[in-house]
Amino acid sequence: xxxxxxxxxxxxxxxxxxxxVTPGMVGLYVCGPTVYGDAHxxxxxxxxxxxxxxxxxxxxxxxxxxxxxxxxxxxxxxxADFGEDKIEKKARLEEVEPMEIVQHFTIRYHQAMKMLNTxxxxxxxxxxxxxxxxxxxxxxxxxxxxxxxxNGSVYFDVEAYNKKYLYGRLSGRTLEDMISNSRxxxxxxxxxxxxxxxxxxxxxxxxxxxxxxxWSEGFPGWHLExxxxxxxxxxxxxxxxxxxxxxxxxxxxxxxxxxNAARGSGGVNYWMHNNMITINGQKMGKSLGNFITxxxxxxxxxxxxxxxxxxxxxxxxxxxxxxxxxxxxSNEALIAAExxxxxxxxxxxxxxxxxxxxxxxxxxxxxLVKGVYIALCDDMNTPIxxxxxxxxxxxxxxxxxxxxxxxxxxMEQLNFLFNDIAKEVLGLADEAVVGDNSAVLEGVIELxxxxxxxxxxxxxxxKSDAIRDKLEGLGVNVKDTKDGTEWAL
RNA sequence: GGUACCCUGGCCGAGUGGUUAGGCAGCGGUCUGCAAAACCGCCUACAGCAGUUCGAAUCUGCUGGGUACCUCCA
Numbered sequence: 427x428x429x430x431x432x433x434x435x436x437x438x439x440x441x442x443x444x445x446x447v448t449p450g451m452v453g454l455y456v457c458g459p460t461v462y463g464d465a466h467x468x469x470x471x472x473x474x475x476x477x478x479x480x481x482x483x484x485x486x487x488x489x490x491x492x493x494x495x496x497x498x499x500x501x502x503x504x505x506a507d508f509g510e511d512k513i514e515k516k517a518r519l520e521e522v523e524p525m526e527i528v529q530h531f532t533i534r535y536h537q538a539m540k541m542l543n544t545x546x547x548x549x550x551x552x553x554x555x556x557x558x559x560x561x562x563x564x565x566x567x568x569x570x571x572x573x574x575x576x577n578g579s580v581y582f583d584v585e586a587y588n589k590k591y592l593y594g595r596l597s598g599r600t601l602e603d604m605i606s607n608s609r610x611x612x613x614x615x616x617x618x619x620x621x622x623x624x625x626x627x628x629x630x631x632x633x634x635x636x637x638x639x640x641w642s643e644g645f646p647g648w649h650l651e652x653x654x655x656x657x658x659x660x661x662x663x664x665x666x667x668x669x670x671x672x673x674x675x676x677x678x679x680x681x682x683x684x685x686n687a688a689r690g691s692g693g694v695n696y697w698m699h700n701n702m703i704t705i706n707g708q709k710m711g712k713s714l715g716n717f718i719t720x721x722x723x724x725x726x727x728x729x730x731x732x733x734x735x736x737x738x739x740x741x742x743x744x745x746x747x748x749x750x751x752x753x754x755x756s757n758e759a760l761i762a763a764e765x766x767x768x769x770x771x772x773x774x775x776x777x778x779x780x781x782x783x784x785x786x787x788x789x790x791x792x793x794l795v796k797g798v799y800i801a802l803c804d805d806m807n808t809p810i811x812x813x814x815x816x817x818x819x820x821x822x823x824x825x826x827x828x829x830x831x832x833x834x835x836x837m838e839q840l841n842f843l844f845n846d847i848a849k850e851v852l853g854l855a856d857e858a859v860v861g862d863n864s865a866v867l868e869g870v871i872e873l874x875x876x877x878x879x880x881x882x883x884x885x886x887x888x889k890s891d892a893i894r895d896k897l898e899g900l901g902v903n904v905k906d907t908k909d910g911t912e913w914a915l
Numbered sequence: 916g917g918u919a920c921c922c923u924g925g926c927c928g929a930g931u932g933g934u935u936a937g938g939c940a941g942c943g944g945u946c947u948g949c950a951a952a953a954c955c956g957c958c959u960a961c962a963g964c965a966g967u968u969c970g971a972a973u974c975u976g977c978u979g980g981g982u983a984c985c986u987c988c989a
Contacts, residue, residue, distance in 0.1 A: 497989080702983065709983080758926060
C-alpha cells in the first residue's frame with residue numbers, strides 16, 4: 427500500500443492520487459448488466475477493466491468491497507417498441523415470467539464472466555430486491571425539494587437542482603446548452619421540464635413488473651437503483667464508481683444529482699469510465715449486423731470470425747489497449763492477440779524449467795519489475811505492463827535458447843512477473859496448462875511422443891509426422907527442440 | 916446541430932516538447948529430416964495545412980476523417 431496509485435477521475439478530467447475514504451479499504455461500485463440478453467463484447471471490457479482494478483488493489487494490500495448490480499427492473503427495448511419494457515417484452519413473446527428471463531441471462535452472464543477469469547463481485551445486488559430503498563431515496567429527494575409528484579409519477583426537478591448544484595458537471599455539459607439544443611418530444615406532459623427524469627414511474631395497465639409506493643403502483647426510475655444500492659452497501663461517500671463511457675450521460679450524471687439532492691454530497695470520490703469497443707471501425711449494433719456475443723466469440727460462430735477465440739485471448743486483447751481508449755476489434759487483431767498471448771504463456775512455462783545458480787537479481791530485471799509497478803499504478807496502464815512482460819519473455823527465451831542458467835534472484839523476479847503480475851493482477855490464466863485430473867492425458871501424450879521419437883530415430887518420418895499431425899488436430903501442439911520434444915495444449 | 920474524445924509504421928496499439936514502446940505480419944540469417952517455436956539482424960510512423968519554439972508526432976489554430984453521448988424509457 428506504500429505504492430501510490432494515480433486514477434483518472436472523470437469528474438476532474440485529470441489523473442488524481444488515489445486516497446481511500448477509510449485507510450486500507452476500497453469501496454467500488456460498477457454498473458452491471460441489464461439481463462435481458464446474452465453477454466456481448468461490450469460487456470467484456472468493463473468486466474475485465476474493473477476486474478484488473480480489483481486485482482491490482484488486492485495485490486497492493488487493500489481490502490476491497492466490489493459491488494456490481496444486476497439491473498432487472500423496468501428496462502425498455504431501445505431499438506423499437508417505444509414505451510415497452512425490455513424484460514416484459516421478451517416475457518410476453520416467450521410466455522414465461524419476467525424473472526425467468528432475468529434468471530436465465532444472469533446465469534449466462536456469470537458463466538461468461540467466469541470464463542473471462544474475472545473475480546465475482548463481493549455483493550451483487552438486484553434492482554428488484556431494493557425497491558424499498560429506492561422508494562425511500564425518492565421520498566428523501568422529494569422532502570429536500572428537488573423532486574415533485576405528477577400524476578402518480580415522481581420526477582427529479584433538474585432546474586431546482588441546477589440552482590444549488592450544477593447539473594452536467596460530470597459529463598461536461600451545462601443545462602443552458604442542453605436546453606438550447608433539445609428537440610421537443612411527445613408524451614412528456616407530466617414533467618415540468620423536458621430534462622427532468624423519473625424517480626418513480628406509474629405503471630400503465632399492461633406493465634406487469636410493478637410495486638406499490640406512496641405515489642402509485644409502478645416501478646423505480648433507472649438511475650435511482652445505483653444511487654440507492656451503492657450507498658446502502660458502500661456508505662454515503664465511497665471511493666470509486668465505474669462503468670462504461672456510454673453511461674456517463676445521463677445515467678451517472680443523474681446518479682450524482684440524486685446523491686447531491688438527497689445528502690448534499692456527490693457520494694463518489696473517483697468516477698471511472700472505460701471506453702467502448704468498435705468493430706472494424708464501426709460501432710457495434712444489432713442493426714449494423716456486427717453485434718457479437720461472447721459465446722459467438724468463444725465458438726467462432728459469427729460471420730466476421732474465421733476461427734474461435736479463447737476467453738484469455740479476448741482478455742489479453744482488451745488489456746493490450748488502455749481502458750480509456752476506444753479499441754477496434756477485428757478478426758485480424760484477435761489473431762495477433764492470440765499469438766502474443768500464447769507466446770507469453772509459453773515463456774511462463776519455460777521459466778520453470780530454467781536452471782538456476784546462486785546470485786542476486788540483475789538491474790535489468792529489477793527495472794522491469796519497477797516499470798511494471800509504475801505502469802499499473804499510472805491509471806492502470808496495462809499495455810505498458812504487457813510490453814514490459816514481453817521484455818521478460820525475451821529474457822526467458824534467450825536463457826532457454828542458450829541453455830544458460832539464471833541467478834536465483836532473477837528467477838524470483840521473473841516468477842513474480844509471470845505469476846504475480848501476469849496471472850494474478852492481469853488475470854491471464856494459462857489455458858494450455860493441463861488440469862490436475864488430466865494425469866492420464868499427460869501420460870498418453872508422453873507415450874505417443876515416445877513412439878514418435880523411436881520412429882524418428884529410425885528415420886520413419888512418415889510415421890512421426892502422422893503422430894504429430896494427429897495430435898495437432900486434437901489440439902496438442904508438438905515442437906522439436908535441441909533438448910527434445912515439447913508439447914502444449 | 917451540441918458536448919466530449921480520438922486520428923501513430925502493412926495491422927492492432929502505448930507514449931512523449933529534443934533519446935527505442937510492445938505485439939502481430941513481412942524480409943534476411945541461425946537452428947532443423949521437415950514443420951513449428953526460439954534466437955540474431957532489417958523495416959523507424961505519428962491525418963493535412965499553418966503557427967509557437969533553438970527544436971513538435973508531442974503545444975496552438977484551421978481543415979478533413981472517426982467514435983460516443985445528446986431531454987422519454989433503460
